[in-house]
Amino acid sequence: FRRYWNVYIGFLLIYTSLFVPLRIAFYDEQSTEMLVFESLIDLCFFIDIILNFFSAFEKKNNVVETRHRQIAISYFKGWFWIDFISTVPFQLVEELIKSESSTREIKLAKVTRLPRLYRIVRILRLIKLARLSKRGGFLAQVQELLQLTSSTSNMVGLLLTVLFLTHLVACIFFLQSKLMDFPDDSWVIQEDVMDKEVFFQYTIAFYWALQTLTTVGFGDITIVSVEERIFAIMWMIIGIAFYSYAIGNMTNFIDNMDADREQLNQKLAVLKEFRSRTQMPINMYSKIKRHLENNQKSANSFQ
Structure with missing residues (x-):
């Protein structure tokens, strides 16, 4: 229970x-x-x-x-x-x-x-x-329900963490101006989104948070007030560290996938050559091939 x-x-x-x-x-x-x-x-x-x-x-x-x-x-x-x-x-x-x-x-x-x-x-x-x-x-329980390997689960978790942090910062970015009663130098007034629909306001805030996190920084959303600039500085510091960590993990994940695939291909190539030399029956060859592929999948699930 x-x-x-x-x-x-x-x-x-x-x-x-x-x-x-x-x-x-x-x-x-x-x-x-x-x-x-x-x-x-x-x-x-x-x-x-x-x-x-x-x-x-x-x-x-x-x-x-x-x-x-x-x-x-x-x-x-x-x-x-x-x-x-x-x-x-x-x-x-x-x-x-x-x-x-x-x-x-x-x-x-x-x-x-x-x-x-x-x-x-x-x-x-x-x-x-x-x-x-x-x-x-x-x-x-979720990993078992979706039948995800440990590496894939970590990758999905990292992506969801990035999206959640961006979502949270976008909400705080708008809330900061709201708590100050939307002064004239706030980004909400500067970008003329005060009277827009909630979806539009959230999209602009999410767009700013994501481009700041990814260090793109187009500069099309202007921040004027001191309070908003302080918040932006803190998010930049956190964003740079987290973005570097995320990129490193993604690179490591892709490298591991390539290494595992290359290892499996080498085993299958050896098996194929052994079959051509020994005239191995097709049924036995298929069973050994499936065993190698399933064994590789099982090994990946514990990585």
């Missing part, structure tokens, strides 16, 4: 990590249906907190801890507070503040901005996703 529950929680974490930054940055209002849906997600994470108090874990000496008291103490001293903070239903707090402040419109804009900022702490759920993947519950 726990393995399947981890997979379920993992997908909820992915949904949260993708949708929450987008909604915080680009959307101000939410429907009743979405409020109920997010509350149900919070309820699932609350159930997960309860389950963690009764889930055995492996200690550093490779001994599985099954005593409920020790499990609870270990969880309370470690991951409990991160899980708890990221599970607080800030959308309900926001609705409560709005209802109580309906007659004070002047203070409403400033007051409702606070829970919107607090909802950013839900990004802490990414740490929970990393913990699930480290324990091998979530990512191992």
Whole structure:
């Protein structure tokens, strides 16, 4: 049960990590249906907190801890507070503040901005996703379901990490201007995207984040304000390091694929030459060839 529950929680974490930054940055209002849906997600994470108090874990000496008291103490001293903070239903707090402040419109804009900022702490759920993947519950199940080799899984994971970081930075890039009430020197005003559709605004922000990460930097999106330039500098530093790491891993992955393919081709060439010299039956030749190919696939899956 726990393995399947981890997979379920993992997908909820992915949904949260993708949708929450987008909604915080680009959307101000939410429907009743979405409020109920997010509350149900919070309820699932609350159930997960309860389950963690009764889930055995492996200690550093490779001994599985099954005593409920020790499990609870270990969880309370470690991951409990991160899980708890990221599970607080800030959308309900926001609705409560709005209802109580309906007659004070002047203070409403400033007051409702606070829970919107607090909802950013839900990004802490990414740490929970990393913990699930480290324990091998979530990512191992997905890898087995999609029948991916370890090398391919690492490659796909790297690509998804690049896309997620770009998505997160794009949301923060727009949110930064939004929190400053879109001053005249913000990129949103400079690029005249203030009154555009959300999809257009997100596309421009994602485009800037991706071109900065890949060190392309066309310069067609102008940054004027000091705050945005500081944010851009930090993203450039992170982007250069991560982009270099990503390129190195991709190169290593392609080199390994070429080396494995070359090794298999050499074995098949030797087999073919041996068959021509010994007049090996075609059935035996086919079986040996399939064995070599399957053995190479099995070896790649453990790399």
